[in-house]
Amino acid sequence: MKRQMKRILTMVVTVTTMIVLGGCAGNTGGETVQSESNLTVESNTTEENTTVAEVSSETQEGEATYGGSIVVGIQNDLDSLDPHLAGSAGTSEVLFNIFEGLVKPNSEGELIPAVASDYKISEDGMCYTFTLRDGVTFHNGEPVTIEDVIYSIKRCAGMLEDQTEPLVSAYSVIAEINTLDEKTIELKLSEADTELIGYLTEAILPKEYENQASAPIGCGPFQFVSYAPQQSFVMKRFEHYWGERPYLDQVEFRIVANTDSAMMELKAGSIDIYPYLTSDQANELSGQFEVLIGTSNLVQALFLNNAVAPFDQVKVRQALCYAVDAQEIMDMIADGYGTEIGSNMFPAFGKYYKDLSEYYSVDITKAKELLTEAGYPNGFEMTITVPSNYQFHIDTAQVIVEQLKQIGVNAKIELVEWASWYSDVYRGREFQSTIVGLDADLAPKALLKRYGSEVKNNFIGFSDEEYDRILEEALRAVDDNIKVKNYHRLQEILAEQAASVFIQDAAVLIAFNPKLGGYTFYPVYVQDMSQIYYRK
């Protein structure tokens, strides 16, 4: 009996030590991360990333087979199964497999025709013409007709009889929808907008179908099987999909309670793909899983409320930019992965993106000088409000607090629940500074429009006359070259004026079952299951 007790005690001690040590071990190795595939943002990856990428081309190949089913872990429950009502990125990443719009994004970030086989935007940006593809069918077997397309566009634009507000606000520029012939449809806009095409990825739904929220029907590569709140969303291959036939028979998106329970399930092999690892977790799983690295396509920044002291002074904001070291943040919390940015855009936007990451190189002396000039020779106290459900942002805040101490700024982290953050910080603008990541649809204007001084979602209260003027020009521009030039200038102004401390486009680490292949990264937040296959 005594000996047995001893044994049990030893076991308890061993296990506890294992947990503690396991936690520490995670911080040491960086080499364990194995591979990376189809990274979309080639030109801007760090050196480490590119070296790893070469290895990946071998591991990712292996002949594709049809059949099989997988489980994908997701962090948040779905908002709504109705694609026009679903707001969160976590929902769209799942529904991407079920629905398709007139156009859809490919992995290069370009829009390719989907339900439409062809489209044309008039020179003045006032008129869009779409030709529908032949042989596209809904999951219920009905063909996609022009009436369905019109119904879907009207529904997004709030033009149906029982609607008062558009479901997708970008659609409010649509003035008229005309049927040119059985296969052709024309959208007339009330003002020129060449970026509306980025929003025409919204799902085409069968006309007058009432049960979209409980049994969704679309025309994407997978069709809905079942959904249980807080548990799972299951879908199977749609055999009559117009495009390439998906490899997998069935995919289950399983909603995990938290990252810790997800880790347990990954280790037990209950989950095949989990797209939200921290670098510590990635190291811990590296033996069992392939770890794929992509970009999050979010602007992570220490957002400063430009309307309140001391951040109403440009010199104070610049001082913070000089003091915060983005590379150190990446080294500390993500093993060096991530892409430094210097303005409110990330590299996935290609020609629209201007690399300003070197605009403020770390310079403590200069930062102190700027603070003295601004009247804060001894620094000041500040609060960083961080939504408590984002560990990544909390970790970032902790590094920043240390960095700001060097210039005498004493920052305090305040954790708030997401709903409070949304109502107080984002909508109420009652904050001093905050750390979050801003996302964007496929239109670059989504990221830059929000800094216009009168814009509702300009939650940091940035205000600059030149910016407003150029923004208006850029939005009106039809010629793409002018647009690019203006967007570059807008990014420069944000950097010059230090609208906020722009940090990075963070890396995403994905646990991927090594028996699988075909994971594709997109510049938008989606999990494309149609490309995934079991390797022979």
Place this chain on the structure above:
Amino acid sequence: MKYLGKKIVTLLFTLLFISMAAFLVFQIIPGDPAAMMLDMDATDAQIEAMREQLGLNRPLFVRYISWIMDFCRGNLGISYHYQIPVAELLKDKLPVTFALAGITFLLILFLSIPFGLFQVRFAKKRIGIVMHIVNQVFMAIPSFFLGVLIILVFGLILKWFTPGRYVSYTENKIGFFLYLIAPAMAIAVPKSAMVVKFLRNSVLEQGQNDYVRTAYSKGNTEQKVFYRHILKNALIPVATILGMMAAETMAGSIVVEQVFNLPGLGRLLVSSIGSRDYPVVQAILVYIASVVVIMNGVVDVLYRYLDPRIRVE
């Protein structure tokens, strides 16, 4: 009978008070359910329209009365987030939490009574003292931590079960119950340790009483004195604590569901608070509170029947 009536009236008032608290708490904390349902950059007009649609613009008092009236009629409202009736949402979750609480309670019974008696038997010996210490340690381990340990040792190292391979009770009843044993252990062990300690102290205390000496002097064997006299008296306070445990297992399951990724009431509650899904949160809170209040009431009543002395007092 008069006692019973009085008890039921207090019970109803407690529940009414809880329902008010459950309702009011969410009016105070920041966050707007209408805004949470819409896109991040929804316009004020969109949010206003949604508030109107959800009936959130009516005065607080009117909303409370209409909610409680519906509630009493069995209409729990419609979930903001899922857009389905709350009752339907809970229907799937209740059996999970209930089964978990039930298995936990049985485990507490089967663990605590034998271990408690064992400890009493060897209270003065070295093994008894060691067990007493181990018992203290188990009492101090929070169930979520124990849950992680169980997953690690029995799930990942010994592979007795597969973490995450939860099967719904509709698919496979046996598989469902087997999967619940691990989380039930996580809740039951610290709680059993508490009951063991209670039982041990209660028995040792009873052993000091005069009637024990009398029983011995009448020529009873040690066995007989222990089971007929000491244990019978010692079990009365233990019954009270077991009643309280039954209510506490409900609370314990809320935490442990998160660790084991079980789709029960607890997970639904936590996520509904996050999305400000008031109808769901209120229904679950009132439900859990009712279970606790009713359980305590039942124990109070039972207590009087178990021990005649209380009735006299």
